[in-house]
Amino acid sequence: MSVKVRFFHSHVNYIPENVEAMIEEQGESFHQDIKTIEKILAMLEYQHVGRLLLVLRKRLLAIVTLKKHRRQLLD
DSSP states (O other), X not given: OOHHHHHHHHHGGGSOTTXXXXXXXXXXXXXXXXXXXXXXXXXXXXXXXXXXXXXXHHXXXXXHHHXXXXXXXXX
């Protein structure tokens, strides 16, 4: 027998009987954490898009204002 097999065989008795329940509980917790992270990312993306739209709006207003001033100067 190899050392790995002996090591594993000697530690098999230490695996708790409720290991399956523990794995399922951790899996559920993991999925809940992923859902929470996805919600946070969606909110941040929404806020980022909102900020970008505000910046674009300000720039467009500045361009329109400059064009109006140029027209008034030329008239």
